[in-house]
Amino acid sequence: MKHHLSFIFKLLIILNLSVVCLCASESEEEFDFFYFVQTWPGSYCDTKHSCCYPKTGKPASDFGIHGLWPNYKDGSYPSNCDPDSVFDKTQISDLVKSLQKSWPTLSCPSNEGFKFWSHEWIKHGTCAESVFDQREYFEATLKLKEKVNLLQILKNAGIKPDDEFYELESIRDAIEEATGFTPGIQCNVDSSRNSQLYEIYMCVETSGSEFIKCPVLPKGRCASSVQFPKF
Structure with missing residues (x-):
């Protein structure tokens, strides 16, 4: 016993x-990798929801950062990983001008951008705290934007934001040829239900500094020919 x-x-x-x-x-x-996501502002604004320019004025006619998002190879992703984390704007005070230029908000009502950046940090950035603190997260994302100039890549291939329609395959091929990696492409629709180029996803390794081949690409709802609207 x-x-x-x-x-x-x-x-x-x-x-x-x-x-x-x-x-x-x-x-x-x-997590397994990051999605580095950039948005075309002309497509963000050209919907029935429209947009509002930030208090600093109309952003440049360029792709703007949406975020740097930790992801898993099965296509799922972590989010809101640290409920105790609080966005602290003082940590990025020296980055604000760069953020307003490269990571502008277009949400309404018009604002300075802190709400947008706070959302991205709390939802996505806190899931990468093993790699970055808050300031490092935003700094690393800005550096990725400097490494790949999507608008110039597309212009070099004759693809311009002129309200014309371009083959989706041509857009993908132009970015792949310039960067060495196949991008993910997301589309939205305007009030006339035209499919338009909306967001471009590039994959980044877990240190957040180098682009890599995407383990999995997002499923984009794009027509074979998409509009590249003016902004």
Whole structure:
């Protein structure tokens, strides 16, 4: 009987340790790569919802950053990983001008951008706290924008924001030829239900500094020919 109780006691300890280990592994769960996502402002604004320019004025006619999003290879993604994390604008005070230029908000009502950046940090950035603190997250994302000039790449291929329609394959090929990597492309529709170039996804390795081949591409709802609207 004594031996039996001793066995049960040992078994309970092993099971308890297993649960502790499982919880630890789940809390330290890592992501596989980042999506670096840029938005074409002409397509954001050219919908029935329209847009509002930020308080600093109309943004440049260029792709703007949407975010840097941790992702898993199966297509799922973590979000809101640290409910205790609070966005602290003082940590990015020296980056604000760069953010307003490269990561502008177009949401309504008109604002300075802090709400947009706060959302991106809390939803996505907190899931990369093993790599970045808040300031490093925004700094690394801005550096990625400097590494790939999507608008110039497309213009070099004769694809311009002139309200004309371009073959989706031509857009994808131009970016792949210039960067070495196949992008993900998302489209939205204007009030006339035209499919238009909306967002471009590039994949980045987990340190957040180098582009890589995408383990999985987002499923874009694009027509074979898409409009590239003016802005």
